[in-house]
Amino acid sequence: MSSKKNKKLTPVQQEYQTFAKIREPKRPVFQNCVRAFLVGGIICTIGQGLQWIFMKYFKFTQETAGNPSTAVLIIISILLTGLGVFDHIAQWGGAGTAVPVTGFANTISSAAIEHRSEGYVLGVGGNMFKIAGPVIVYGVVSAFIVAIIKITIKWLGGM
Amino acid sequence: MEKFIWAFIVGGGICVIGQILMDVFRLTPAHTMCTLVVAGAVLGGLGLYDPLVKFAGAGASVPISSFGNSLLKGAILESQQNGIIGALTGIFEITSSGISAAIVFGFLASLIFKSKG
Numbered sequence: 080m081s082s083k084k085n086k087k088l089t090p091v092q093q094e095y096q097t098f099a100k101i102r103e104p105k106r107p108v109f110q111n112c113v114r115a116f117l118v119g120g121i122i123c124t125i126g127q128g129l130q131w132i133f134m135k136y137f138k139f140t141q142e143t144a145g146n147p148s149t150a151v152l153i154i155i156s157i158l159l160t161g162l163g164v165f166d167h168i169a170q171w172g173g174a175g176t177a178v179p180v181t182g183f184a185n186t187i188s189s190a191a192i193e194h195r196s197e198g199y200v201l202g203v204g205g206n207m208f209k210i211a212g213p214v215i216v217y218g219v220v221s222a223f224i225v226a227i228i229k230i231t232i233k234w235l236g237g238m
Numbered sequence: 239m240e241k242f243i244w245a246f247i248v249g250g251g252i253c254v255i256g257q258i259l260m261d262v263f264r265l266t267p268a269h270t271m272c273t274l275v276v277a278g279a280v281l282g283g284l285g286l287y288d289p290l291v292k293f294a295g296a297g298a299s300v301p302i303s304s305f306g307n308s309l310l311k312g313a314i315l316e317s318q319q320n321g322i323i324g325a326l327t328g329i330f331e332i333t334s335s336g337i338s339a340a341i342v343f344g345f346l347a348s349l350i351f352k353s354k355g
Contacts, residue, residue: 106261108257108258108261108262111257111261112254112257112258112261114257115250115253115254115256115257116250116251116253116254117250118253119249119250119252119253119254119256119301120245120246120247120249120250120253120297121246122249122300123245123246123248123249123250123296123297123300123301124242124245124246124249124296124297125296126245126249126295126296126299126300127241127242127245127295127296127297128242129296130295130296145291145296145299145304146332146335146336147335148296148300149299149300149335149336149339150335150336150339152300153336153339153340153343154339154343157340157343157344157347158343158347160347161347161350161351162351173257173260174253174254174256174257174259174260174267174270175250175253175257177256177260177267177270177271178252178253178255178256178270178271178274178301178302178303179249179253179300179301179302180300180301180302180304180305180336182267182271182302183271183302183305183336183340184339184340184343184344187340187341187344188340188343188344188347188348191344191345191347191348192347192348192351192352192353193353195348195352195353196353199348203345203348207341207344207345210268211340213268213271213272214268214271214272214275214302214305215337217272217275217276218272218275218276218278218279218305218306218309219309219329221275221276221279221280221306222279222282222306222309222310222313222329223313223325223326223329225279225280225282225283225310226283226310226313226314226317226325226329227322227325228283229283229314230314230317230322230325
């Protein structure tokens with residue numbers, strides 16, 4: 080893609096692009112992965128602990144305990160976002176906080192808090208799903224397509 | 239106890255995949271999350287995600303990829319009862335707790351907290 084983009088640029092601009100590429104700080108991929116593994120693993124272990132609590136004290140089953148513990152994780156991460164703690168964890172953990180459901184909650188609440196000054200309807204209401212929206216859209220569309228394929232296969236098999 | 243260790247390893251592993259997508263393939267966090275959600279729905283369709291949840295517990299159900307799987311599961315369950323229209327009515331069946339909690343508490347947070355910076 081980048082070579083296609085470069086063709087439209089003048090030689091001077093191309094020169095600058097290569098210059099910028101060399102000067103760009105190298106991302107410490109391995110270190111980031113280790114951090115993501117640790118933070119993501121810890122968040123999932125907390126989720127497992129919550130599931131265990133819901134199973135032991137609130138009579139949820141193995142199947143149903145996932146939903147309330149996800150909701151609790153979402154509430155915790157929204158609180159941490161509001162208190163300004165989440166940013167520090169996310170800075171260190173990278174994808175470790177973005178990939179679990181905590182990242183989803185963080186994008187919703189941070190967008191809501193950030194756009195509060197634009198009013199409660201258009202600011203908070205309109206921007207809440209600015210970042211989380213694509214995840215829901217692509218999730219629903221892909222799930223719908225896969226579901227239709229599965230139903231069709233089953234229907235053909237049942238003929 | 240064993241389950242906690244597997245939750246840690248599998249959950250951490252999925253996050254490493256996300257980190258690689260971000261660092262090596264230069265995707266934005268939003269693109270990474272979308273990719274993982276679609277991957278979760280496709281793996282769910284192939285029947286591979288539920289065994290993973292059974293095996294790793296929260297390690298597979300907390301990452302965002304389980305969102306795609308849950309959407310698919312709701313659609314399939316409802317369509318078994320109500321036919322093809324169930325794919326539309328049931329798609330949020332399982333994930334509604336997560337989405338509602340995020341909307342309600344996100345809104346409350348915007349009432350309480352002020353943005354910094």
